[in-house]
Amino acid sequence: MSGNDSRFFTTTKKGEIAEFKDELRSLDKTKQCDAVKKVIAAMTVGKDVSMLFPDVVNCMQTSNLELKKLVYLYLINYAKSQPELAIMAVNTFVKDSQDPNPLIRALAVRTMGCIRVERITEYLCDPLMKCMRDDDPYVRKTAAICVAKLFDINPELVEDRGFLDGLKELLGDSNPMVVANAVASLMEISSRSPKAGVFAISPQVLFKLLSALNECTEWGQVFILDALASYNSRDSREAESIVERVAPRLSHANCAIVLSAVKVLMKQLDLITSPDMQASLCKKMAPPLVTLLSTEPEMQYVALRNIALIVQKRPEILQHEVKVFFCKYNDPTYVKMEKLEIIIALVNDRNVDQVLLELKEYATEVDVDFVRKAVRCIGRCAVMLERAAQKCIAVLLELISTKVNYVTQEAVVVIMHIFRRYPNRYESVIADLCDNLDTLDEPDAKAAMIWIIGEYASRIDNAEELLESFLETFPEEPPNVQLQLLTATVKLFLKKPTEGPQNMIQLVLSNATQETDNPDLRDRAFVYWRLLSTDPEAAKEVVLAEKPVISDDARSIEASLLNELLSNMGTLASVYHKPPESFVSRARYPVSSGTGSVAVDYGAMSGPESSSGGLVGDLLGGDVTPATAPAGNAAPPTDLMGDLMGLDVGAPAAVAAAPPMATPSGADMLGDLLGGGAPAAPAAPAAPLDPFDLLGGGGAPVGGAAGGAPPPALPLPVLLPAARGNGMEISGAVKSLNGQVVYELSVSNQGAQPIDGVMIQLNKSFFGLAPTSPAVTLTPSPVPPGGMARGSAPLAINSAMVVPPGTAPSVSLQVAVKHNGSAGQVYYFTDSLSLDALFAADGRLEKNAFLDLWRGIPDSQEQSTRVQAVIPTGDALIAKLEARSVFFLARRPADNGMEAFYFCGKLISHHGYVLLELSLREGVPGIKVCVRSQASEVSPLALQCVEKLLLA
Template sequence: MIINTYNKTGENAELLADLNSEYRDRRKDAVKRVIANMTVGKDVSSLFPHVVKNMQTEDLEMKKLVYLYLMNYAKSNPDLVILAVNTFVKDTDHVNPLIRALAIRTMGCIRVDKILDHLCEPLRKCLEDDDPYVRKTAAICVAKLWDLDQERALENGFVTILQGLVSDSNPMVVANAVTALAEMQESSETKDIFVVNVAIMNKMLAALNECTEWGQIAILTSLAEYRPLDSKEAESICERVMPRLQHANGSVVLSAIKVLMILLRYINNDEFVKGLIRKMSPPLVTLLSSAPEVQYVSLRNINLILQKRPDILQNDVRVFFCKYNDPPYVKREKLEIIIKLCNDKNIEQILSELKEYASEVDVDFVRKAVRAIGRCAIKIDEASERCVNVLLDLINTKVNYVVQEAIIVIKDIFRKYPKRYEAIIPTLCQNLDSLDEPEAKGSLIWIIGEYAERIDNADELIENFLETFLEENSRVQLQLLTATVKLFLKKPSQSEEIVHRVLQTATEEIDNPDTRDRAFVYWRLLSTNPQAAKAVVLSEKPPISVETNTVSPALMDELINNISTLASVYHKPPTAFMGNKAYSADAVKKAAAAE
């Protein structure tokens, strides 16, 4: 009946004839063409029974092709999949271990209830197979069964068998058993499917050296769950994990660093800790020689590690200097790390580098570089004067956006070091006419108001801004309002008319409630108690500092536990991604750059 659905001519008719040919080569060629059509999106599901007939062959390549077809179309033909069951079961007893493994893998991938009824016995045999390749394939199949039917997996004792495979003599079987158990643990309601104890930890460490890179990642990820009994045990585990730092795969390196960072919490030996930190630096530096996407993932993880352990990479700041062809997202991340690593020993070379960045063509990057200079000044007291001189050099370039960004950061420097750099105020005021950004205007107005008693023409400068008071951004209006009141409190004879005009305009002609309410507050204070107004408006400002830690301590520990996952790339808890899972950084190399 299915044959009649085809036209007598055309490709489908040819495929049908060849699939039923008496010649093996023609049948094999037909199956290849069916797979090719399937790959490009053509619907060849109607050929299902004719393709399935070709399962019974000794040709391994042909069998693989048919199994691939079955996995793709099993869901759309659940009733016909039962035709393949006998061949599957027969293949799990085949003399060739590749065919046994292929059969059990395919049965696990066919997510149809009717297959599950016939899966248990073949799976049990494969889990106890003499060949390690079959056992490691069957281990993953248990996780697939668990995903579909947890009760069936428990009733048939597959979880217990899988736990036993962690002690297998073959390291790849151990790695796959650990991978499967860890996956099952995540979705388990009881959460006791896979608990890493001392015995399991030692077995995993023994298998670590001989696994493939993906097996090593699985084992290291599970090792991160283990909590050592004392400092000596933590040191012992570190010594056995440290060789993984030399691995060529970046994900293995980051997974090893995750384990070491967690174990550092339990080590009391300061000398051992210092030695371990020294050994962690070179692998992190090596990661920066990868493709930009991998660099970004590495930089985000390094950013996190530095917040927890600032002494790592202290002598390697040069490797974070930006290259001309670095993508913008890599440059931004490198800047953040440079600020975290700057100290009184390397500040000269960092300032020289940041000054170079300020002459680049990428405006956004230039702004961040100028801001970084200001952050260095606030972070390192001894370097503040050198930083201010660099900022003055940049102001003298007369490049508009550089000047404005420099004024913004100088305001913060004034906040950090009051009454130390008033001599540069005239230079700043010379650029008053070139300011057109609200933040830059607000910063200069704040400086004028804060140091009004030291600026002879402060009233003229404020008047200059007041000409466009109604058109200004609300941020600028608020700064003008406060600066005018400061001017009046410091020089009442020169500014009484100005403050009255500003307060009247702000309360009668401005709709913004923040500006209007602040004006009413100032007016009430000045009219009823000028001394109280002085105490409020001219009070000491709280000191500011560079915020190098971007996450809270509680979240920090959680993110350290998830190094090399999406959580450590976005600096958000794992629960923010796909429910409760955090995925390998290698799986998101290209996606990470889109942040």
């Protein structure tokens, strides 16, 4: 539509659907074109115009290109909801694919590819194959992209009909844009196909891609460069040839092309054997990377995250450019933080002086987080560069002399690390640190200072007095400070056994073993106590042993992961510094069609954004359907919920758009809650048993069967890593299986000894969950080294395991685990409970009961949010929630074409019922969720749970 067509969006007349029909049937082509524009405008603002489908389709047979584009746009949006009528358009599509005008041929094929209806897909194959061999390059490049769309709908059809071979033929096309689109399509298909080798670049294809590179559009160059980044050169000569052809792309104005070119060059640089060629290439790569820092801050951040990877792999590329990364006064904090990391990665003996001057200046800024990081970077310089350590110490002492509280505390922590790196060298600064003891109020700073006092107790005359000043508040200190106080006191006792108060060590050990609930502190105190009471010399060897020298590996990435991230430069993986599979998963979901369903792959993301890889524009799923509320669905303003439950609830009242389920004064908005259906049969509750005391004296595990349901095939989140479990890795989640709450567990044995007799216990929690038996039956058992077993522990509500009243509501669980081979050692981890696991199978309410409960809960206790999820149909929403024992009660039309759904669920704990109102428009993002519960403290947890279920 042109700029003058905004008038089509202002129609608010009643009966306009009938007018649209008359105008669409008009013989006047201008009037007909305006009518289609009005229909598209109404569709764009969310009105349901699906009933005009036959009349709009009749307008397809026209030579007016503008009108044909508008009709095709309408078809893309409504073909899925009208699959039978969409078949009417097939003959016109096929005819248009043979039109003399190449624009119409391409438009027909593109539209057929966007209509995700299986029966239309069957008719797409022949026209698509012809268009792939069309004389016009515009038609061929459109057809190449359409193959990827067809693969997204029906992968088997693409392989059986030879479209992959057709795409590979297009790689040798004379038109560079056809080549680029063929590459893009093949790369997308390759990423989604379970078969290997769908797109492999041969030396012949390599030459064709390099030839097309110079003549492509910007995005075409990105696709080709990304493909070249996956090519493994056969020898150094071929790598040098690729570098010569790709290097000119470094001077391009498009940042995406620059990053893609750098990605190719970094891959080939590993294969080049000539030192002169390597040095020349590194010199060429520096200026474009520096130029990326002259863009807006968001682009700078992305560039800096990628540069951090490059610098770790090859610091020589930017070793002379450290000044470029010095922070500007107007840089955002997130940019400054990344620049500091790169400065530290590039610091060396030649530039350390200017870097220290810069860092010292940063330490006087007003941004506290930035200042702290600048101080930490000074310490990292000292740890990395031995010759600069003395200079770094001098700078830190200057900063301490400023008496700025947070600077002093961060400097103390940093100096402690320097002492760890260079023992017995810089003890002269301890006196300056002791002068600032009164200013230390942060746990890390206190712990660092206590470590210094304990480590150098023999050289500090008043060490016992200094420690005594900390011991006065021992019970109130955080765990890390208590641990350092315990160790420092033991060190002081071993180094000066006859000096200072003799009862200091006794007092600390008594407090640490009897007055604390922290298992780490208690266990360490017992170890020290037994060492000191049985063999003081052995205690000296253990406590005063020489410590390993530390190094700076704060941002170092393991080599294989680094290479993977470099191969994904320009995507979210290089920004997150995580492999793509850690935040993007691929899943196959059925897409509704006229005759059945088709399995389709979608990228399901677990992070805040989706991957930047894939095709541009509307390659996969550009057929997003706008609001398609059924015709005549809007309730009149005076109807509200009507008589939803068949109850006489008084006169209705007006309600605002997308209302929460609130009851204004003098009106009842809860009539008409539909027919509910029979409640499900209640599940037999599990009888709670006395929990086994995991911290007690051990003993053989008692008998107890795990849940009877077979272990699920889906992976469970890791709760206890093998590094913390001495080779035992535990994954798990609390779930509801067949009406029974169970802890699904997976135990992986990465140690050298078999694992058996696994026992589990839960600490007190908000809902009071506890295992009915501590023993977990695993299959197989015992778990051999390198093996894995699955099992489940039945859970029940135990009133003795509920936290005291007044504790903040939480879904957090504290779990303890041990097994026969752990020699009595108990492993601890935390987990989060998903509230839907606690909904009872007999939680369906009668209509009257629901209304009474809703009215009895004050409006002020209602919790609401908006979830950016898309629910294709109301039936899909009902099925999704009822599968989690959240029972559907009713649905009603709401304002603006939305529909309200009502659900209830009963918690197996003493917290009663949770009531829900969900307002949505089918197929459109955005669901308003309102929650009321009998226990008001549960409402926020229920709101989070429903949001998670809707987004799942």
